[in-house]
Amino acid sequence: QKEVEQNSGPLSVPEGAIASLNCTYSDRVSQSFFWYRQYSGKSPELIMSIYSNGDKEDGRFTAQLNKASQYVSLLIRDSQPSDSATYLCAVVMDTGRRALTFGSGTRLQVQP
Amino acid sequence: SAVISQKPSRDICQRGTSLTIQCQVDSQVTMMFWYRQQPGQSLTLIATANQGSEATYESGFVIDKFPISRPNLTFSTLTVSNMSPEDSSIYLCSVEGSSDSTDTQYFGPGTRLTVL
Numbered sequence: 001q002k003e004v005e006q007n008s009g010p011l012s013v014p015e016g017a018i019a020s021l022n023c024t025y026s027d028r029v030s031q032s033f034f035w036y037r038q039y040s041g042k043s044p045e046l047i048m049s050i051y052s053n054g055d056k057e058d059g060r061f062t063a064q065l066n067k068a069s070q071y072v073s074l075l076i077r078d079s080q081p082s083d084s085a086t087y088l089c090a091v092v093m094d095t096g097r098r099a100l101t102f103g104s105g106t107r108l109q110v111q112p
Numbered sequence: 113s114a115v116i117s118q119k120p121s122r123d124i125c126q127r128g129t130s131l132t133i134q135c136q137v138d139s140q141v142t143m144m145f146w147y148r149q150q151p152g153q154s155l156t157l158i159a160t161a162n163q164g165s166e167a168t169y170e171s172g173f174v175i176d177k178f179p180i181s182r183p184n185l186t187f188s189t190l191t192v193s194n195m196s197p198e199d200s201s202i203y204l205c206s207v208e209g210s211s212d213s214t215d216t217q218y219f220g221p222g223t224r225l226t227v228l
Contacts (some may be wrong), residue, residue, distance in 0.1 A: 009123050043204055043219040044155070045113075088154060090217075097168070098208065098215045100147060102154045 002027045002093045006103035008063070014111050019076040021106050023089030032092035033065055033072045034100065039085045047072065047087075079110045114139050114207050116220035123194055124226045132191045133223045135205035140185035142208070145217065146178070149202040158203075161188050195227045 003026045013019045021035075032051055036044035046071055050056045050063040050072065062075040072091075090104040115138040125131050135144065146158040159167040159180055167180040181189045192199050202222045209216040 034216065036219075043202075046216065046218060049216050081191045090155075092215050097160060098143060099157045099170075100155070100206075100217055101162055102156075104154045 002101060004089055004091050004101050004103035006087075006089050006106050009107040010106055010108045010109050011106055012111060013078060013079050015081060017079050017110075019079045019083065019108055019110070021074040021076075021089075021108065022071060022088050023073065023103050024071045025089075025091045025093070025101075027091070027093040028067075028070060030067075030070075030091045030093050034062070034090040035061075035063060035072075035074045036088040036090060037083075037085045038105070045069075045086055060111055076108075081110045081112050084108055084110045113209050113218045114141060116205065116207060116218060118203075118205060118220040118223050120223060121221065122224040122226075124228065126228055127196055130191055130193045131193055131195065132189050133203050133205075134187045135190070135220055135227075137186045137207050138209065138226065142185070144188045145176060145206045146180065146188075147204045147219075148208045149222075151200070155204065158190070179197060195225075197227045200225055200227045218228065 005024045034049050035047045038044045048063040050065045056063045060077045064073045086105040086107045088105045090100040117136045119134045135196040142162045147155040151154045157170050158173045159169045161167045163182045179191045204222045206217040206219045
């Protein structure tokens with residue numbers, strides 16, 4: 001069974017701090033990795049995609065990928081209360097099908 | 113990214129009935145996906161719908177229960193048949209982005225289904 005694992009949280013951080021969200025995946029040949037943000041009652045919204053080892057930065061968000069260790073992480077700098085949401089890690093584990101396998105999500109709470 | 117709409121946005125249905133959910137995209141896309149998100153859970157793929165071919169279903173999902181149509185490159189429907197309370201979920205369609213990456217998916221707003 002191909003899996004994506006996340007800590008369900010909640011992860012609580014004070015406003016202005018760095019939030020660190022982690023994800024591990026089971027399929028070593030996975031090539032495409034995504035972070036989605038989902039507010040309560042809303043659909044997932046794409047934050048970042050990452051395909052190569054290393055860091056990828058976009059504004060306050062940095063995605064980190066380590067294929068050897070099979071983990072991907074998301075850092076949120078200067079966390080704001082509006083960042084409070086569930087963050088979903090998703091992996092394309094079968095490039096032929098291109099379907100996403102999702103982790104269970106980490107709930108982030110940013111305390112004002 | 114593509115603009116995706118779904119109808120209905122929510123519905124309350126009786127046990128044993130069927131509901132058809134529509135997904136409309138403002139641009140032509142090759143692959144469309146249908147996901148289910150049960151209460152408090154993450155997303156699970158139901159099936160992949162390519163225009164001009166039969167949908168490909170994931171383990172645990174069958175065509176008799178979740179028939180899918182894909183008549184053209186901008187539209188798809190998912191029917192939830194013979195519903196039971198266990199089918200109460202949010203149903204989401206997604207499409208692949210066409211510009212930045214072939215496997216980046218964008219989601220519609222979802223259909224919240226409650227079965228009594």
